[in-house]
Amino acid sequence: xxxxxxxxxDRFATAGAQIDPITALTALALxxxxxxTLLFLQEPLAHDALHDFRHGxxxxxx
Amino acid sequence: MIDRLRSGVAAGxxxxxxxGLFTWLVVSPVVRxxxxxxxxxxxxxxxxxxxxxxxxxxxxxxxxxxxxxxxxGAAFGVAYHLFEPGxxxxxxxxxxxxxxxxxxxxxxxxxxxxxxxxxxxxxxxxTLRVPLYLGLVxxxxxxxxxxxxxxxxxxxxxxxxxxxxxxxxxxxxxxxxSIIAPPTLTGGASAGLSAAFRWLVGFSQAGLWGLIAxxxxxxxxxxxxxxxxxxxxxxxxxx
Numbered sequence: 246x247x248x249x250x251x252x253x254x255d256r257f258a259t260a261g262a263q264i265d266p267i268t269a270l271t272a273l274a275l276x277x278x279x280x281x282t283l284l285f286l287q288e289p290l291a292h293d294a295l296h297d298f299r300h301g302x303x304x305x306x307x
Numbered sequence: 308m309i310d311r312l313r314s315g316v317a318a319g320x321x322x323x324x325x326x327g328l329f330t331w332l333v334v335s336p337v338v339r340x341x342x343x344x345x346x347x348x349x350x351x352x353x354x355x356x357x358x359x360x361x362x363x364x365x366x367x368x369x370x371x372x373x374x375x376x377x378x379x380g381a382a383f384g385v386a387y388h389l390f391e392p393g394x395x396x397x398x399x400x401x402x403x404x405x406x407x408x409x410x411x412x413x414x415x416x417x418x419x420x421x422x423x424x425x426x427x428x429x430x431x432x433x434t435l436r437v438p439l440y441l442g443l444v445x446x447x448x449x450x451x452x453x454x455x456x457x458x459x460x461x462x463x464x465x466x467x468x469x470x471x472x473x474x475x476x477x478x479x480x481x482x483x484x485s486i487i488a489p490p491t492l493t494g495g496a497s498a499g500l501s502a503a504f505r506w507l508v509g510f511s512q513a514g515l516w517g518l519i520a521x522x523x524x525x526x527x528x529x530x531x532x533x534x535x536x537x538x539x540x541x542x543x544x545x546x
Binding site: 303 | 369372381423505507508
């Protein structure tokens with residue numbers, strides 16, 4: 246495990262310096278798209294096909 | 308950062324495969340059976356007319372389980388890297404974060420919107436439930452953060468007992484919310500069956516998070532040994 250010399254703020258600062266905004270936005274968009282499809286997509290075909298998963302994961306929006 | 312993301316996705320993929328298998332072998336048959344019961348018990352379930360076949364549903368749902376694991380694993384890896392210095396207790400850190408994730412993503416929404424047993428009908432439309440769900444995830448995140456922050460703060464100055472007590476306060480508040488929240492579901496199976504199904508759901512989600520934490524810790528230690536063993540933790544993020 247790593248040492249405890251840095252703080253959460255340091256980690257955010259380092260991440261902000263190393264990763265450019267476009268990359269971060271792309272990653273965020275991908276995650277949002279995947280999350281939306283799995284959890285909230287109400288389109289009947291996708292909705293019904295994911296039906297068991299949503300029940301099993303306790304996701305309410307099924 | 309990238310190393311942590313990689314470990315997180317790998318851990319999520321492994322945990323997701325196990326969870327997808329679980330969805331395939333356990334959840335799908337149980338859901339199928341409970342729906343069968345509900346539709347024969349007089350009030351027909353909300354899915355009397357499926358637009359896709361049972362096999363497709365089972366396959367896509369299992370795949371959804373795998374993707375769910377990967378999604379949580381990726382989020383876990385990034386969050387672990389960013390919040391690691393703030394998490395308590397050395398080797399227990401991945402488990403603390405997994406607990407926080409479970410609390411935010413699953414437990415907190417369940418306080419108002421409990422898992423629906425097959426055959427139950429939601430009382431409100433999805434236009435209300437989706438924002439409510441997202442809002443409760445945010446609430447869960449705040450509760451987890453307050454709890455962890457309170458623990459680290461208090462245990463440093465007043466000792467571990469006070470720390471644990473302070474950490475429990477936001478959790479109790481969340482528990483109270485589940486008691487005062489109005490019901491959001493109606494109908495469905497008997498109370499006992501419904502409770503059993505909820506425990507199944509709860510344990511499977513907790514298991515998924517736990518597995519992510521265990522596998523993540525293994526991968527993370529391997530990265531630690533192989534690569535930057537230097538004392539500066541920031542050196543890890545440079546590759």
